[in-house]
Amino acid sequence: MTEPLLQVENLTMHYTTRAGELSAVDNVSFSLKKGEALGLVGESGCGKTSVALTVLKLLPENGYIKEGKIIVNGKDIVPYTEQEMRKVRWGEISMVFQAAMNALNPVYRVGDQIIEALEEHQPQMTNKEMKQKVTELFELVGLESALMDRFPHEFSGGMRQRAVIAMALSCGPDMIIADEPTTALDVIVQDSLLKEMREFQDQLGMAMIYISHDVGVIAEVSDRVGVMYAGRLAEMGTAEEIFHDPIHPYTMALMSSFPSTVGEKTDLVLLPGEPPDLLNPPTGCRFHPRCPYATDVCKEEQPEFKEHSPGHLAACWHPRGEQS
Numbered sequence: 339m340t341e342p343l344l345q346v347e348n349l350t351m352h353y354t355t356r357a358g359e360l361s362a363v364d365n366v367s368f369s370l371k372k373g374e375a376l377g378l379v380g381e382s383g384c385g386k387t388s389v390a391l392t393v394l395k396l397l398p399e400n401g402y403i404k405e406g407k408i409i410v411n412g413k414d415i416v417p418y419t420e421q422e423m424r425k426v427r428w429g430e431i432s433m434v435f436q437a438a439m440n441a442l443n444p445v446y447r448v449g450d451q452i453i454e455a456l457e458e459h460q461p462q463m464t465n466k467e468m469k470q471k472v473t474e475l476f477e478l479v480g481l482e483s484a485l486m487d488r489f490p491h492e493f494s495g496g497m498r499q500r501a502v503i504a505m506a507l508s509c510g511p512d513m514i515i516a517d518e519p520t521t522a523l524d525v526i527v528q529d530s531l532l533k534e535m536r537e538f539q540d541q542l543g544m545a546m547i548y549i550s551h552d553v554g555v556i557a558e559v560s561d562r563v564g565v566m567y568a569g570r571l572a573e574m575g576t577a578e579e580i581f582h583d584p585i586h587p588y589t590m591a592l593m594s595s596f597p598s599t600v601g602e603k604t605d606l607v608l609l610p611g612e613p614p615d616l617l618n619p620p621t622g623c624r625f626h627p628r629c630p631y632a633t634d635v636c637k638e639e640q641p642e643f644k645e646h647s648p649g650h651l652a653a654c655w656h657p658r659g660e661q662s
Contacts, residue, residue, distance in 0.1 A: 364570045373545060385566050390433065394427055428455055433517065563576070586653070622636050
């Protein structure tokens with residue numbers, strides 16, 4: 339059996355704040371295989387981006403990994419120093435950040451910024467080879483090579499996002515984490531960019547983690563989907579299972595809260611309430627204050643994240659709303 343590129347085991351990450359310890363990522367486990375696309379979806383503040391930043395160890399000063407393992411290509415990187423992590427980032431895992439304009443230095447030409455990454459991680463390359471590499475990367479993501487000599491402000495939003503993707507691809511990583519890669523882009527550009535990302539993923543055989551609150555985006559690009567709620571994984575399964583046979587009531591509510599362009603028209607279902615305060619999360623299942631199926635056991639005991647069918651896992655006392 340092929341060893342996963344990424345294995346996250348019981349990962350817990352906290353932020354230390356003046357008000358107390360904030361549990362942003364709580365006992366999260368998942369794996370990622372070569373060439374696979376994994377989507378992480380959930381409401382804003384559910385911990386999706388915190389998982390990505392923890393995997394890359396790009397946490398602010400008040401964030402720390404409390405426990406768990408992050409195994410990249412067979413090596414646990416949790417104990418790694420910052421110097422060791424510099425080799426992992428870009429070389430093995432790279433990231434496409436949500437705000438493309440903020441990821442680019444406004445006073446440097448876009449091509450030079452990609453060359454800077456190559457100089458750090460591919461020092462054996464000559465200047466001519468680096469420029470040729472940037473040309474190839476621009477063409478791969480649908481940009482004209484002449485644009486490499488322009489500044490970020492001369493790019494449109496979609497062009498900037500493509501440039502950031504080119505930068506993420508520059509050092510040939512095994513996997514890319516794309517955090518809200520189509521935010522603030524119009525739907526036509528979104529669709530085009532998502533298709534291109536899936537095409538070059540297939541072409542290069544790399545793994546991807548897509549992070550979004552947009553269920554439609556995750557449905558379009560993912561092989562497997564993880565649904566997060568209040569810092570925990572509520573459910574994990576194939577895209578087909580998550581969208582057509584959800585187990586967790588939260589996933590069921592998510593699927594009912596966005597419109598479908600096929601089939602009969604149905605009323606959208608509003609998910610009542612708000613995500614919990616992670617400084618003082620609910621006991622038991624964190625979704626129980628908003629769950630229509632909650633019973634006393636849901637309020638008192640945390641459900642196990644377990645398999646309900648091969649590869650389809652959920653943490654729920656009443657899967658599909660069934661009462662025991």
